[in-house]
Structures are given as structure tokens and as C-alpha cells.
Amino acid sequence: MPSRVNRRDIIRGLGAAGIAGIAGCTGGDGDGDDETTTEDTGADGTTEGNGDTQETTEETGGGMDRTLSQGVLLPTTGDLADLGEPIKNAAELPRFVLEGETDFDLDFNVQDTQTDPNAAQSAAQELRNGGYPAVTGAASSAVSIAVYENVFIPSGIVGCSPASTSPDITDMNDNGLVYRTAPTDALQGRVLADVAVNRLEASTAATMYVNNSYGQLLSDSFVTAFQDRDGQVPNQVSFQKGQSSYTSRISQALNDDPEVIVVIGYPESGIQLFSDFYSDFDTDVPILITDGLRSASLPADVGNPLDNITGTAPLAAGPGRDYFEEQYRSEYGLDEDEDPGVFTAQAFDATAVCLLANARAGENDGAAIAEEMQAVANPEGEEVTPSNLAEGLQMAAEGTEINYNGASSAVAFDENGDLTAATYEYFGFQEGGGIETIATIEFSA
Structure with missing residues (x-):
């Protein structure tokens, strides 16, 4: 598909009514506040009756006497449940951080994808029918793609995923509605190849990948990058989720004695796969895993x-990381040394950016929010971080130029809604449980 030139121009050209009219289901607070806000707002989106405000906010509608509606669509059951519950918690955390700190009312609706595209679409339709114009989610790339193509894009709803990393999302014909606070696997494939060659000194490799968009495209990305470094990959083995045995698949991957095996999957299947590996095969071949298997309970x-086993995963390295982790531990009862988990910082940031864009847009409308996503996240502007998110909402509503720097990263979006740069963690499992960071790796798109 051809790449888009400028997402905001496309959205502006279509107009809010043009996108929402496809399904006629976006917008609305669910409590009547949106109708009042519309009556008090001028045609250009500025608040009428105040010349100063109109002059400084040509494209935005101010006012904090309204409700910001936000959906959350993440897995709390299914193959990703082990990782999904903390991610869902982090996506809700801005709501609790903002309690008593802002004049905005906050309306959240949380739905479970069950790590299943069909169940996720039903849950997404619940959000659409409830009038939620922006959603943090989904997690699995295959689930996100199904939800975006069949529900969000036709309905004019913004989707901002904290965990979907498939390169297929980059070139979706999305009307400028799809964003990610997690980096694309086009980057992670290069990171994996770098680790395999430079740290594990491997010249041959095999991949085992869950048979969906996430697994196949990340495997392809690694293979391309590894071969670019003169490596050979004689075997690429797919597997299905939820099988009772993976012995035959592991045997295929071990053919030709690879010097490293890259395993791409999720915890529920990973438990069975690695149990089979250690019980049925007498080898200590190095295994590289990816973010989907970064579970502290896996050992x-x-x-x-x-x-x-070592692995790579996007690392939370934004200026708001410490504040986010402090608030997460306090809200959800974690010990001081407990890690909130992979993609949790990205989930906080996804919700925060959507709320800021909503405040700047001045209405619960997907197209209007999408038009402001880059405006509130990308330089230049007054810095907003997780610790002053309430102040950021006020500035956004007033039309002040802001630049959100988050818990996970600087959160700057390119024309495809992807991050322009990311930090990765090279990690291992600690004796007695837990995860340790071995090194950090910076990569740019």
C-alpha cells in the first residue's frame, strides 16, 4: 500500500463528519455533556463569546466542563492474560492519577479481547455502541488488525495500541486513526539479529513463531536482518497456540544444529513449549525470546x-518512567522492587496521549481526536509528562502547544502513527524468579 503523506491533512480533508458518518456511531459522552459542549462551540472548534480564546486556538475547542470518554480494549483472559492484566491496569492508571486533579470528568469503559480476534471485535462493538471515540488497545497484533479493519476504522474511532508491533499495521489504510506507543517489529528484528551475532556469536539460527501476524512478520524481520549480517536460517517453524505438545515442532527447529533459536510467542503456549524442550531434548542451545514471552513467572x-534463554523487548525509558512506576506500585499494591511488566508504560502513554488529544479537540469525536494526536505528542511545545498530566489537559484544552514525553519514551509519532525511535532491553531470567536487564539498546526508525 502507498504510504500516507500527512495524517492530519488526510483527517482534516475528510472532516469529522466524513469519517464518523461511515457508521454513525462515534462521539458522545454517554451522559449528555457532549451536546452542551457542541452548542457552546464555534464552527472552527473555538469557544464562542471570548475573543482572546478564539484568537489563540484556531483549531481546538477549549473548556474543561465536559467529559473525556476513553475505551480500553486489552486481554485479561486467553493466551496473553499473564501479560495483559498488568497492561490493562496501566491503561487505566491515568484515570486514577487524575482523580481530584482535573475539572474534566473521566468516563472509562474496559473490555477484554480474550486474545481472540472474534471476541475482540464483539468487545470493540460494545465500545463503539457506547460512543467511545478513542481506545487504548489492542495488544496482540492479529487482534488489533481485526479490530481496526472491521470496527474502529469504519466507525471513525482512534485506536492506540501499547503492544501491537506487527509491521503490517504501519501501512494500513486507516484514515489516520491508528497509532502505537510500542515500536514496530521492523526495529525489533534488527535488535534480535544484532544480539544473535554480536552477543551470542551465532552464524546459524532457526526461528519458532506463533502462526499469526505478530509471529510471522517478526520472524521474517529477524531472518532478513540476520542474513544481512551473513547469517543463515535453514529452518523457520510455525506453531499454533494452545497445543498439548510442541515436541515435533522443536525437533524441526533443531534440525541442522542451529547456534541459536529465536522463539516468538505468548506465555500460555510458551509454558508448554519450553516444558517440552527441557523434558525431551538434551541441548543447551541458546534461545532468544521476544516481548510476548517476557513474563517474570515463566521459569x-x-x-x-x-x-x-535471553530476550529482547521494548524498554520503558521515558522521562516519566519513575513517576509511572511509583504510581503503578501504589495503585496496584506491588512491592518496591517489583516491575510493572512489559508494555505497561506504553499503555499508560497510549491513554494519556488520547486524553490530551481529546482535551485539545474539544469533543468526543474520533476524527477530531485523531487530528490532534501528533499535535500533543510531537515537538515543539510545553513539556507534559505523566507527573503533570492534569496540567497538560488544561493546557491542551486552552490551545497551548504541548509536547507529551511519557513513561515509555518521548512518544513522537511519524506519518504512519509509528514511533520514530525506541529503546530496547536485552534481558534474562534471575535465579529464583524475576527478570534482569542485561543491556539497553537504542534504535531509530
Whole structure:
């Protein structure tokens, strides 16, 4: 598909009514506030009756006497439940951080994707029918693609995923409605290849990947990058989720004695896969895993210390990371040394950016919010971080230029809604449980 030149220009050209009119289901607070706000707002989106405000906010509608509606669509059951619950918690955290700190009312609706495209579409329709114009989600790339194509894009709803990394999302014909606070796997494939060659000194590799968009495209990305470094990949083995045995698939991957195996999947399947590996095969071949298997409980669940397993995952390295982690631990009862988990900082940022864009747009309308996503996240402007999010909402509503720098990263979007740069973690499993960061790796798009 051809790439888009400028998302905001496309959205502006279509207009809010043009996108929302496809399904006629976006907008609305669910409590009547949106109708009042519309009556008090001029045609250009500025508040009438105040010349100063109109002069400084040509494209935005101010006012904090309204409700910001936000959906959350993430897995709390299914193959990604182990990772999805903390991600869902982080996506809700801005609501709790903002309690008593802002004049905006906050209306959240949380739905479970069940890590299943069909169930996720039903949940997405609940959000659409409830009038939620922007949604943090989904997590699995296959689930996100199904939801975006069949519900969000036709309905004019903004989708901002904290965890979907498939390169297929980059070139979706999305009318400028799809964004991500997690980096594309086009970057992570290069990171994996760099680790395999420079840290594990491997010249041959095999991949085992869950048979969906996330698994196949990340495997392809790694293979391309590894071959660019003169590596060879004789075997690429797909597997289905939720199988009772993966012994035959592992045997295929081990053919030709690769010097490293890259495993791409999710915890529920990973537990069975690695249990089969350690019980049925006498080898200590290094294994590289990816973000989908970054679970602190994996060694205990498998019943093995996983000494030969390391992995890569996007790392939370934004200026608001410490504040986010402090608030997360306080809200959800984690010990001081407990890690909130992979993609949790990205989930906080996804919700925060959507709320800021909503405040700047001045209405619960997907097209209007989408038009402001880059405006509130990309330089230049007054810095907003997780710790002054309430102040950021006020500035956004007043039309002040802001630049959100988040818990996970600087959160700057390119013309496709992807991040322009990301930090990755090279991690391993600690003896007795837990995850340790071995190194950090900076990569730019």
C-alpha cells in the first residue's frame, strides 16, 4: 500500500463528519455533556463569546466542563492474560492519577479481547455502541488488525495500541486513526539479529513463531536482518497456540544444529513449549525470546531456571518512567522492587496521549481526536509528562502547544502513527524468579 503523506491533512480533508458518518456511531459522552459542549462551540472548534480564546486556538475547542470518554480494549483472559492484566491496569492508571486533579470528568469503559480476534471485535462493538471515540488497545497484533479493519476504522474511532508491533499495521489504510506507543517489529528484528551475532556469536539460527501476524512478520524481520549480517536460517517453524505438545515442532527447529533459536510467542503456549524442550531434548542451545514471552513467572511455570534463554523487548525509558512506576506500585499494591511488566508504560502513554488529544479537540469525536494526536505528542511545545498530566489537559484544552514525553519514551509519532525511535532491553531470567536487564539498546526508525 502507498504510504500516507500527512495524517492530519488526510483527517482534516475528510472532516469529522466524513469519517464518523461511515457508521454513525462515534462521539458522545454517554451522559449528555457532549451536546452542551457542541452548542457552546464555534464552527472552527473555538469557544464562542471570548475573543482572546478564539484568537489563540484556531483549531481546538477549549473548556474543561465536559467529559473525556476513553475505551480500553486489552486481554485479561486467553493466551496473553499473564501479560495483559498488568497492561490493562496501566491503561487505566491515568484515570486514577487524575482523580481530584482535573475539572474534566473521566468516563472509562474496559473490555477484554480474550486474545481472540472474534471476541475482540464483539468487545470493540460494545465500545463503539457506547460512543467511545478513542481506545487504548489492542495488544496482540492479529487482534488489533481485526479490530481496526472491521470496527474502529469504519466507525471513525482512534485506536492506540501499547503492544501491537506487527509491521503490517504501519501501512494500513486507516484514515489516520491508528497509532502505537510500542515500536514496530521492523526495529525489533534488527535488535534480535544484532544480539544473535554480536552477543551470542551465532552464524546459524532457526526461528519458532506463533502462526499469526505478530509471529510471522517478526520472524521474517529477524531472518532478513540476520542474513544481512551473513547469517543463515535453514529452518523457520510455525506453531499454533494452545497445543498439548510442541515436541515435533522443536525437533524441526533443531534440525541442522542451529547456534541459536529465536522463539516468538505468548506465555500460555510458551509454558508448554519450553516444558517440552527441557523434558525431551538434551541441548543447551541458546534461545532468544521476544516481548510476548517476557513474563517474570515463566521459569516457575515451566519448572526450569531458563538459564539458556535471553530476550529482547521494548524498554520503558521515558522521562516519566519513575513517576509511572511509583504510581503503578501504589495503585496496584506491588512491592518496591517489583516491575510493572512489559508494555505497561506504553499503555499508560497510549491513554494519556488520547486524553490530551481529546482535551485539545474539544469533543468526543474520533476524527477530531485523531487530528490532534501528533499535535500533543510531537515537538515543539510545553513539556507534559505523566507527573503533570492534569496540567497538560488544561493546557491542551486552552490551545497551548504541548509536547507529551511519557513513561515509555518521548512518544513522537511519524506519518504512519509509528514511533520514530525506541529503546530496547536485552534481558534474562534471575535465579529464583524475576527478570534482569542485561543491556539497553537504542534504535531509530
